[in-house]
Amino acid sequence: MSIQVFGLPVSRGVAIGRAVLVASSRVDVAHYFVPVDRIDHEIGRLRGARDGVATELQSLKHELPPEAPAELAALLDVHLMLLHDEALITATKGWIRERHYNAEWALSAQLEVLARQFDEMDDPYLRERKADIEQVVERLLRELAGQAGDEAPATAAAAKAMRDVAGEDPLVLVANDVAPADMMQFKRSVFTGFVTDVGGRTSHTAIVARSMDIPAVVGAREASRLIRQDDWVVIDGDAGVVIVNPSRIVLEEYRFRQRQSELERARLDRLRHTPAVTLDGEVVELLANIEMPGDAPSALDAGAVGVGLFRSEFLFMNRGGDLPGEEEQFEAYRAAVEALQGLPVTIRTVDVGADKPLERMSQQELRHEHGLNPALGLRAIRWSLSEPGMFRQQLRAILRAGAFGKVRILVPMVAQMSEVRLIFEALARARQQLDDAGRAYGPVEVGAMIEVPAAALLVERFLRHFDFVSLGTNDLIQYTLAIDRADEAVAHLYDPWHPAVLQLIARTIACARQSGRGVSVCGEMAGDPAFTELLLAMGLRSFSMHPARIASIKQRVLRVDTRRLAAHLEEVLASDAPQAALTQLQAGSWPH
Template structure:
C-alpha cells in the first residue's frame, strides 16, 4: 500500500480504480503558407465552431452542475469574441504567413501568460480558461477526436489539472472522485467536485504514471489517497461511504419538505449568510429565507467607506435572487472585534462593551443613513427585513425608526419606489431581553443573538479559551432570558427567531419550539439536519426526558 497527500478541495469517500487523464500533446505545424486567405477562413470557422461547442457545454454543465459551474462556458464564448485576440491571430496568418494552428498557439499562449502574471488569484485562474480555449481551437483545426474513450467502469480521476471543458466532457456517471497535481480550492475541479458531492484532492505532488488502473481509496475528509489499500482499510472505508450515502439520501428527501412537527407546528428554518456569494448555499440547502445577513461584508471588503449605490447593488442582488423568500439584513455591526481602517475607531480597553454597532450608527448619522437609504431602495426587489443590532433601550429603537422614517420620506419625495418591509431588533443583551415587553411595541420581530446574549449574561468572553471550563452553552440564565423574550413577543403578536449558534443546537430544538419560537436561522449546512429534527418532534406528547429545562 502507498499513500499520497495534498490539499482537501471537497469532502467524501471514493473507492475504485484510478484512471490517469493525460493532457493531449501535439506538434503544431510551423511551416509557412501561400494561401493565407484559406488559413484565415479555417481560423474563423474554428472560432465559430468552438463558440458553438461552448454553448453546448454551457447547457450540459447547467443541467448537471448548475448555473454557477456553467457560467464559465458563457465567458469562454465571449472570450473568443475578443477583438485583440482575433486581430493577433489574423496578423500572424496574413503578415507572417503562418497556418491557423500556429497562430492560435502563439496568440492564445500570450494571453494566458498575461493572466498568469497578474496578482489577483481570480484573474490568474483565467489563464487555465485561455489554455482550455486554445486546446479546443486546436482540436477543431487538427481534426482531433475529443471524446476520449471512457469505458464503463467507475473510476477515480487523476490528472495534472483539469480544464473546464475536460471536466464537463467527462461522463459524470462514472466519476468517483478527483485527484490533481495542480489546482486551488477555487479551481473548476474543486467547484465541480463540490457541486457533484464528490471528494477531491488537489496539489497532490506524488502523482505517478504507474498508478493508472490501480485500486485506491480517496479519503476527501482527510485529504489522503491510499493506493492498493489493505483489506481492513477497504472495509472500514466502505462502511463509512455507505453511511455517508444514507445520510445524503435522507437529507435530499427533505429538500422541498416543510419544517413541520408531527403534530403540525410549522417553524421557519432560515439561513445565516455573510455576503452575496452565500446565496447559492441558501438555495442548495433549501433554506426558507435568510434570518441574518451580516452586512459587514460591504464595509470589510472595501478600502473606502462604501457608497449608497455600492451597498444598494449588493443588497438588491441578494433580495432579487432569493425573492420571494424573506431576507433579514442586519445593519452595520462593526466595532468590538471587527474594526475597519477608514472608520478611525479608537482602541478600547473593553471592546465587547464598547463603541460598536448601533452605538456607532446613532452617533455617525450620515454613515447610518447611507445604509438605510440603500436598504430602502433595495426593498423594491424582494422581501426585506431590517434588523438593528446591540439594542439596549427603547430610546435607541425609536431613534433608529425615526431616522429610517426620514430616509423613507426623502426617497419617496424623490419618487423612489419602496416596498413593504419589516423592522426588527436583535435581542443580544440582557437589557433588551429584560425590556422585551416595551421593545416589542416598537418592532415587527425579535431575533435572539444567543452568542452575545450568552457572553453578556455570563460575563464570559467567548474569545478566551481559558474560560472554557466555566462556560455552559445551556446556562439556565440564558434559557430564561430567551423564554422571557419569546413570551413578550407572543404577548405583543410579533414573531421571534433565533439566529445565534444555539439555533442549530438540535438538543434545544424541542425546547425552543415548546417556548413558541417562530424561526430558527442557522448556517446553510445545518438547515436540512435541523428540518429533519423538527419533522421528528411531536409537541402534543408530554415533555420528553431529553428536553432541557431551564428551571
Template sequence: RDIAPSDVLAAREAGATGVVLEAGATNSHALILARSLGLPAVIAVAGLLSSVTDGDLIEVDGNSGEITIGETVPASAPVAAGRATPSATRSSAPPVTRTTDGRVVRLYANVGQTADVGVALAAGAEGVGVVRTEFLFLDEPPSEQDQYEVYREMADRLAGKPLVIRTLDAGGDKPLPYLPVAPEANPYLGLRGLRLSLAHTEVFRTQLRAILRAAVHGRIMLMYPMVTNAEEIALANEQLLAARTELAASGEEAGDVAVGAMIEVPAAALRAEALARHAAFLSVGTNDLAQYTLAADRNNAAVSYLYSQTHPAVLRLIQATVTGAHRRGRPVAICGEVAGDVDALPLLIGLDVDELSVAPHSLERVRAAIASLSYPECVARTEAHLRDV
C-alpha cells in the first residue's frame, strides 16, 4: 500500500523502473526520493492490490497519473533497467539560468545518491543544493571514513561547484536504526533533524569530521536541518568546532565550510534575520514548512486538500525569510518540492528567492520555464497571489 525511502532504494537496486501505490502521499519522503531517482510514480490507486498479481506488467505514466495493467510478463522476459535521463547529456546547457530580462536564478540539484551528481551535471546544474545524507546511510551507522569517501567523490565530480551537505535529517517518517528515538505521540514535533543529531553527539561529530575532511577537496558547505532558533545553530557549531579539534589532534587536515540552516519551522522563518547572523545562507524546506504552517500532515491523504506549498500563508513565511536574510546579505534557496513546480516558479521568483534546488530530472524543465518569465511579471503575479492574506 505504501513504502518507506529504504523501500524505494531497494526496489531500484532490484531493477524497478516505476512506483505504483494504493495509498501514499505526493510529498512523502519516499515519493520525493523516487522523483529524484527519475522513477515515475502514481499513488492513491484504489483497489490496486486486489487488481494485480506478481509478474503483471504495469505501464506507469507519472505525468498523467495513469496506469495500465497489461499482460503478465513471461519469467524469461527482460526487465527494462533504465530510467529517464535528461536529454542534456550534451554540455550545451547554459551555465547560468536567467529570466527574459536578465535576472539570474541559480539552479542546483537535490541528490540522495552519488550517481545523482552525474545526472545533475549532465543537465547543467550549477552545483548541489542538498545532499540528503540520511538516504546514503539508511541501515547501519556509517564510519567517518565511509562518509568521507562518499562526500569527497561528490566534491571531485563537481570540480569546484558548490556542494551543500545536509547533516542527517532523521526522525518522523525517516527513522534510522542507529539514531534511536523513544516512542513519541507526535514524531513530527519531536526529535527530528538537528534536534536528533544534538541528542546523539557522537554520531553527529563523526559526520562533521567526515565533512570537514572532504572540504579540503572541494567547495563544500554544510547545512543543519529543522532549525528552530539561533541557540540550536550555536550548539551545532560547538560540535563542529569539537570535530575540527579532534581532527587536528589526530593530524587530519580539515577544510573550511560555510554553515547554513534550513527553514522548515514557521518560527524560524519569522526570525530569519536573527538566524542569518549565525548562518551564511538559508534554505527553505517548503515540504515541512507547509505541513507545520497549515497543520496538515504531508503524509495523510485525508487532509491533503489542506496541504499546499503555494498557500499564501506559506509564501508569506518565505517572503519573511528572504527579507530577513537579505538584510544580512545572506542568500536564500528553496529546496522543497515546490522549486520544481513550474506553475509555482513565478511566485518564488517574485519573492526574490536567489536559488532553486530541484530533482536532477527536473532541471531542464525548470530552466526552460524560468527563461520564459520576466521578473516584473513574476512580482505582479506574486503580489496578486498574496492579496488574500
C-alpha cells in the first residue's frame, strides 16, 4: 500500500530508492547510585569516554576526503568543542559528585537540562543546535557502553547490509536523525537522499544536505516508524513529501521529474560565475551568509561576490565561560577576509542575550521564566552595550581584520538613537585603543540591521550615521506581527507576505536608496525565489543568502526587467493579498 509522509523540504530535487532504515542508536541508560569510594572512578569513566570520542572525531576529521564540504569539518569541530564544554562535562561531573549518579545517568540528566535551555531559545538556528548536544551525548553513551570504536557507524553498517539485499538498486537513508560526524560515511555511501524524523530548515543535517546538494526531507516525524526496510521510497525535496511504495504511474512521473531536476541543476551550475545583471542592465549583488571562516571557500565556489552576513556568535556559543579573546576573534575574521580574496565581508557583532545565553551571564540576565519573553529582553546590541569591555574587544578584532581586506561591521537589533550614539562611541574608543597599542587596522563601513518596526520607521535618522542597513526579515516579521516562531500554536500566523511586513521592507529600501546608502536583505526572503521579483521591484540590489541558493536566485535575476516590475509595485503593496496580486501580475507577464 502506498502512503505519504510530510516533512520540511530542506534540499531540492528528487531521490528514488530502497529504504535503508536506521533505528535510533541511542543507548539504553542504566540508572544506579555510585558509592562514595567509587565517585572518582566514575568520573574517570566519564573522562575516558570523552577522550575516546574526541579521538574518534579527530580521526574522522583527519580522514575527510579533499572533496568533502567545508561544513562537515566545521560540524566535527563543533562536536569536539562541545565535548569540552563546561555546560556539559563539568556539570555532568557535578551530578556524579553531588547526587552520586553513575556516569550514564549523569549525562542523561544534564542533557535534559541543556535540552530545555535550547528549547527556550528564540532563534531557530540556535534552537536546533540541541541536536548537536544530543549527538555528542549519544556518542559518549556508546563509548561508555563499550560500543564506540568497535564497529562501524550505524549508517555505514546499514548501508552495507542493505546493499547485499538490494543489489544495484539506489538507496535512501531513513533515520530518526543523522549526526554530522556520520556524514562522511553518508558522503562515501550509495545513498541518494535521506529522510529524518526530526530536524528543521536550519538543522545541521539540513545544512549538510544543501551543501552536498542531496534531496532531503527532515522533520517527517513518524517516517522511521512508517517506512519499512527495503520499501521503495520517493523523496520530493521540493515539496517536503515522502512517498512510500508509490504506484507505477507515480514512480514514472517522479523519475521524469528526477531527470528534469538533474538537467536544471546542470543549467544552474553553469550560472555560478555569470554576473547577476537584469534584462534592463541593473547589476545585482548576490552575497553569502556564513557561520564560520571555513564557509568562505564554499561561498566563493557558489558564485557569491562577498559575504553579506558572518554570524560571529558562532565563535561565542557552547564554550562555557571561556569566551574567545581578541586574538582568537581576529584570526577567525582575518581567515574569512583573506579567503574572500578582496571581496567584502560583513561581520555581524555578537547576537546573544536572554534567548541565546552565554554561560558567563548573570542569573538576573538569564532570567526569562514566568511569562517574560526572551525575544524582548537583553539581547543583540543591548547585551553588547551592557558588556562594553567585551564589545570593544570584538570591535578591535574586526577593525584589525579590516587591514587585510574589505570589512564591514553590522550591528544587530538597533532600535534607539541612544544606541546609535553608544555604538559609535565604542568604535571611536576601540580605534583609540588600537592606536595607543600601535596595532594596524583598516577602514570599515558600519551598518545597522533593521529587525524591529521601530528601526524601519526611524531608518532615515539611522542613515545619517550608518553607511548601510541590512534587513533581517526573519525577526522583522516576528516583531511586526507579534508572532513567536517557536510557538506552534501561532506559527501558522508567521506570514512574510503580510502587507505590513512588505510595506516596512519597501519603506526601508526606498529610504536607503534616496539617501544614497547601501541596503541588503539577509533573512530567508533573500534566498526564496518567490520574493526575488518583488524585492527587485522595491529597488533592492543586494541579496545575502545561503550559498546553495545563489544560483537559483541568479537565474531569476537574469530573467527580469526591473523597470516593468517597479511599475506595478504599488498595485501589489496596496493589495490585501500581495502574494495573490503578484501571482496574477506574473501570469500576465507583467504587462506594460
